[in-house]
Amino acid sequence: MKNSTLVKKYILGENSISHLGHFLSDHRKDNNSVIVFCIDHFFESHQIIDKLPIESNDITLFIDTTDEPKAEYIDELVDKIKTEKEYLPKAIVGMGGGSTLDISKAISILLTNPGKAQDYQGWDLVKNKSIFKIGIPTISGTGAEFTRTAVMTSSVKKLGINSDESVFNQVILDPTLTKSVPNDQFFFTAMDCFVHNVESLRGSQNDELTIAFAEKSLEMMRECFFEKMNHEKLMVASVMGGISIANSNVGICHPLSYGLSLVLGLHHGFAICVAFNQLEEYYPEVKEFKEFMSNSKIKLPKVVDETVSDDQINKMADATLKNDRPLENAFGKNWREIFTKDKVIELIRKM
Numbered sequence: 001m002k003n004s005t006l007v008k009k010y011i012l013g014e015n016s017i018s019h020l021g022h023f024l025s026d027h028r029k030d031n032n033s034v035i036v037f038c039i040d041h042f043f044e045s046h047q048i049i050d051k052l053p054i055e056s057n058d059i060t061l062f063i064d065t066t067d068e069p070k071a072e073y074i075d076e077l078v079d080k081i082k083t084e085k086e087y088l089p090k091a092i093v094g095m096g097g098g099s100t101l102d103i104s105k106a107i108s109i110l111l112t113n114p115g116k117a118q119d120y121q122g123w124d125l126v127k128n129k130s131i132f133k134i135g136i137p138t139i140s141g142t143g144a145e146f147t148r149t150a151v152m153t154s155s156v157k158k159l160g161i162n163s164d165e166s167v168f169n170q171v172i173l174d175p176t177l178t179k180s181v182p183n184d185q186f187f188f189t190a191m192d193c194f195v196h197n198v199e200s201l202r203g204s205q206n207d208e209l210t211i212a213f214a215e216k217s218l219e220m221m222r223e224c225f226f227e228k229m230n231h232e233k234l235m236v237a238s239v240m241g242g243i244s245i246a247n248s249n250v251g252i253c254h255p256l257s258y259g260l261s262l263v264l265g266l267h268h269g270f271a272i273c274v275a276f277n278q279l280e281e282y283y284p285e286v287k288e289f290k291e292f293m294s295n296s297k298i299k300l301p302k303v304v305d306e307t308v309s310d311d312q313i314n315k316m317a318d319a320t321l322k323n324d325r326p327l328e329n330a331f332g333k334n335w336r337e338i339f340t341k342d343k344v345i346e347l348i349r350k351m
């Protein structure tokens, strides 16, 4: 059964971040209320920090996004909050890209649920209500601002906390925040959205709603990358791509990218671009993707070069082939006969 959850409240528009104080006011009624601000470390020395409604009793955590979210790092942040204050925070504010948004979702859950982050990786394992949280994306593409998963890697697996408790209570979509993203990062994260749409549309597990969201999102992305960049439009495309993929499934590119991320430590958006670039025989949209790259002056390096061993390639192929649901979505029930390990290795060697 597919039963979908959506973010209940969001605002959209330039400088909409100025309403953050208003959204927090209900959570500041007690004398000792604490708000935790989880902010991507890029903003540590940015002027925007002085404009945020941070008060003396609040906790500000600058999130290190050099690596994508690790379960142990999330546990450390939760411990830090618990040590600093003996009472629970009233709200969490997550401001950053997919990594920071996912970390703040996970923190909001772990403050009210016992154990460690890795205990909740999976589907619907969260028992207690999480803390009220506000998401403020600062890069467009992952859709993490609207989804019910908080993706992380633990010593055992890369898997999200999939739960209604992961959904932000309020989202602030302010396109002015995405203007400082460097060109290459901007492109890689945006292409995550492009690939979400393509995989959703070309799979068998979509429905009229996911198709509608993915088609509109693709149309907006084409306007942004072929005609004129519009940060607000891209932000909406990211949300729509996120809704589409969360209610259908990824396809061939995501499983291949997970192998690349696991073995070579590549970041999600970059790994997606490296993998998608080799998938023209499955997805005609790769042609467009290459035009987007050339318009955005992006050149992808070869990542599977002579320094990568056969053993590592083997591990990447195994990690790819573990994703049976996405691969079934792409190829059908007999996917193992079509997408063989030899084929996967052939593709990986080209990346």
Ligand code: NAD
Pocket (backbone or CB within 6 Å): 040, 041, 042, 065, 066, 068, 069, 096, 097, 098, 099, 100, 102, 138, 139, 141, 142, 143, 144, 145, 147, 148, 149, 150, 151, 177, 178, 179, 180, 181, 182, 185, 188, 189, 192, 242, 267, 268, 269
């Ligand atoms: P990110 O959050 O990892 O950030 C990438 C880089 O961009 C970082 O160096 C960060 O400091 C920088 N950055 C962020 N905002 C900036 C700004 N406004 N100006 C300048 N620099 C800025 O990037 P991402 O691609 O958005 O997120 C990737 C993560 O999202 C992965 O962990 C992936 O697994 C996850 N993800 C989650 C979902 C979901 O539904 N929860 C969906 C897709 C991907």
Ligand code: ZN
Pocket (backbone or CB within 6 Å): 142, 192, 196, 254, 268, 272
């Ligand atoms: Zn993705």
